[in-house]
Amino acid sequence: MSTEARAAHFPAADWDGGVFPYRVGHRKLGMWLFIVSDSLTFSALLIGYSYLRASNVWPTPFPFYPSIVFSSVMTFCLLSSSLTMVFAVSASSRGDRAKARKWILGTIFFGLAFLVLHLIEWNHLYSEGLRPFSLPADWVTRYAAPDGTLPSPLFGATFFTITGLHMFHVFTGAIYLAVVAARLNKLKHEDVEISGLYWHFVDLVWMFVFPLIYIMTVDIGAH
Amino acid sequence: MSGETHEAVHRHPAPTGFIRKYIFSLDHKVIGIQYIMLALVAVLVGMTMSVLMRMNLSWPGTNWPILGTLFPGGAPDGMMTPEFYLSLVTMHGTIMVFFVLTTAPQGGFGNYFLPIQIGAEDMAFPVLNMLSFWVTLVGFIVILSAIFFSGADSTVGPIGGWTGYAPLSALPNAGPGQGMGMDLWIISIAIFCVGSLLGALNFITTLLNMRTRGMSLMRMPLTCWAWFTTAVLALLSFPVLLGGGILLLLDRLAGTSFFIPGGLYLSGILSGTDERFPLHTGGSPILWQHLFWFFGHPEVYIAILPGMGATSHILSTFARKPVFGYRAMVFAIFAIGLLGFFVWGHHMFISGMSPYSAMTFSILTLSIGVPSAVKTFNWLGTLWGGRIRFTTAMLFAIGFVSLFVAGGITGLVLGQTSLDLPMHDTYFVTAHFHLVMGVASIFGMFAATYFWFPKMCGRLMNESLGKFHFWITFIGVYCIFVPMHTMGIVGMPRRFAQFTEYEYLKTLHPLVVFVSIAAIATVLAQIVFYFNLVWSIFKGKRAGENPWDATTLEWTTASPPPHDNFAGHLPVVYRGPYEFAVPGAANDFVMQTEPEVILQAVGSGREGTSGNGHDGHRH
Amino acid sequence: MSAHAEKHEHFAGSNKLFTSIWIWLVLLTVIEIVLAYRPMAIHFMLTILLGLSIIKAALIVAYFMHLKFERLSLILTIVPMLVICICLLFVFFPDSFRSHGLRYKFKETPPAPAAESH
């Protein structure tokens, strides 16, 4: 076989070099890998939370209003932001930059709404007396186990840590999207898609944070 | 598609200014060298600490006037206090594991040679690459500063061992060494996690997406497989440590109690009864150990895999013979990487972990010895029937095999739950991990340095000095670390500032002194290495493109390679990486880029490319 | 060489599909919230919630993050890696459950209310 014939022959298969085996560019693959990695940070925190919760008396203090209502609306915001984000990516794939920018701004709006609601919720809990290192005094008496074991102040610790880290991700995501929106004309479609990946990932994490932190901690007055 | 690949080419033109060229460089080669220099500095610090530790162990009460000036609290009047000794152990372990063995093999040599060996012009994300290095450097500066900061009372660094077990590390009031130094230690580790994680995703993307034409997976040099697997391990294990580190830092700074249980009583104060010791309750010290070792065990393979890769590569090159069982080697690397995630519990047998989990971990632990053994046998197979050229690089590679066997094999003792009862936290463990990590991995790096130095600097290192360095180091490390097994069997505990308290340890005194002397001699021999390194940069014999008659892509380009590695045209690969001694070929080595093998008369009509790595699974 | 055209990138899935996915996600969320107010054993609840979360995550990953439309090899690279690691983390739990029986029990004093410090 001649040199050229051989060389031409090689790129045919995915894994033989000279091609992107996944048909995915560097940045997109890199973002996927980052997402894998970051998911593990969150997994470690959520597993740590579950570990501690399973070995302690855990308060279940969230009332329907404001906590559950707020967090549900927040979930709704994030889900909707994901929808607008796909629309943005979709528009960008059609080359419609104006639309794409509009949808990204919509995404940022929902993201910010999430942040604001979350901060209000934090503030509310803080004013109730919840701290990373202690529970409000009335929770302590209310959620003590029948045998007298006190509820764990780790509630506040895990709550603030996990939601805080998530909030940080939403915040950086919003900034990231703002940059993308601002520079949209100079960016390629793939860049928009990648920012979308990050944003959906933030949404995805919340899909675990919400049930584990909020739903599992609803005050149904069973005690 | 190749259109897209080419888009990536020339993304950054060769810089001209000094700063962009050598300091904030985007060139993977410069960044690789920066990583190696970081490791060379870090290892000096680590070695100095190890000598101080040995002096204190064998001649307690030695006076070090300079220590007295530098650390008035830790070594008043130059005499080392126990807490200072322990902070040295902590810093020694941390610096060696993180800033030497996670930087040089992967960030250093990997960065420099992975793109070249797969025929790429740079890493996939040059800017990220630069960031990884600078983040790591910041981590190093933070950890160095840790030893100068302390709680209010005395100047000692963190005391926690490189494992930082909570609640000791989580309680600022748990004695000297738990002050600000510990905060800095944790922060440094967290920073390091971020740097490594970014580096890892860069490596993976580069390797998957940027292989040149013809460089199929099974034609990659084993070094690339090793770096790739290492990167996957780093990508998946560092985030878990990062999570744990955040929690530990919060325990210290925000008063949370993730790792701190209730009812603690420290220095006369019950937790929660005094503002100096706020209320902590409900946390689990074992949770920290899980999070740490979930990272920690993959980490030790992160430290050794690149060394294994380099060893395979160099053994084959200088035995002038293809790697024995290339496929088996790849599978073994992969198996080690995968199983490496299943065994972390073997560090926790006696931690109060569930005894049933311990049993499972134990059996999985011994299983991981199998791929390691397969690698060892294949190394021997590679040497078998070779025509070995004893260059310094080869000597170190052979030394690697010897030391890896010596160290790995005691893992089979430690890995059994029952036998870990007497062995845990004794010098037997210290011996085990120094032989595999402290020296086998380091030997891998030495081999890599001697082997690739001509490519990086265009000049050969001095072979006579190199051989001298090898002999002293090889014999030296056996003398340092083999007697430690015996100490462990007698029952000498680790992390003891002095052995004077115990009668049953008295019989070991001669060994302790012997080890210290050997350590000092070995460390002194490293001066030769450093000298050789610096001297050869300026005065070494000029190396051509391919001084070792090697086959892989880095030897097809100039030494040192031009900014874009291949001066404009990417190579095309036609065969596997280790085509030495091909019967009938003109030379005893066939480059990967050589399209046709010129068969001489002897050739029995056999196609010279049977080593193309496909082993018949294609076509 | 499958030379890529510059302007029109392929992005599978219509806005209608995405909207219906979104509706599903919202529906599943509503189910979760309703579940919160049904008294049931905590294990049971946890299982259902995690099940629902995994479905939601899968929907997001598959459609919004477009993984379903990527090559199979990418899916096979990313998903097993993550799933194995997360499953491994569950090995922590036996120790959590065990610690109930092993806990050092003592009478805890309630903390002083609303600490102002820190």
Next chain:
Amino acid sequence: MGRALAVIIWILTLLSVSLFFVDKWWFPTAISSHAAALDRQFLITIIVVGVSFTAAQVGLGYMVWKYREDADRSRATYTHGSSKLEVIWTVVTAIIFIGLAVMGQSVWASLRFNDAPPGSYQVEVVGQQFQWNFHYPGTDKVFGRTEPNLIDDSALNFIGLDEADPNAKDDAVHTVLAIPAGRPVELLLRSKDVIHNIWVPQLRFKQDMVPGMVIRVHFTANTPGKYELACAELCGQLHFQMKSYLLVLPDDELGALTALPQDQFQTRMTELLAKYKLPAQN
């Protein structure tokens, strides 16, 4: 060069292996009943491991000696390996390693998978930074209540023993561990502050003492005598000084000791410590 390397590898191997034959530097004589099986398992393992180590190093030396570059052959043997060999050595090592692993579980299982036999002699062990506290239940065999908020190091109530508790009346707390010979012992391990680890080399036994947990372990010691007891988990500044003694006493001697009230208990313990000698170095 090749020969020199081979010889050095062989010499180092020989020296390394012979170090394991020095009696003086071996395990101290065991005193617990699980130790025999454990020592046997250790011996088997170390032999397997030693033989493999030697074989591998001798093999390595042989390759290096035999296949150094020479004039006889112009080329190395061209081979990419042998699937048959790969399979053989994978399977053989797998059998050896898994076999060792399975054998290594029996002592572990006997110590950890079941509770202490009924009637075991119980002692509560409370670690604290750089000091051991052993809490003896006394004749009623019931431990007095302990509370963290009763701990007062300056008043020498190191474990927070509640003097008001009737069960505590006959309890004794001492810094030395005394246990009966030939009877199962159950230790209740706790810690007041950070992780410690109780370790007596002669017992072939080690266990972390984790704050917040009561870890129950059991074993039987057979040979009366005095042994050094060490802390084997880094616990801070004076970790190396956190030392105590294990006294293994004949049953009657121990019975007499535990029947004593706290103050006489202390003096008697001091006498016993003086009476027994540390084992001679082997």
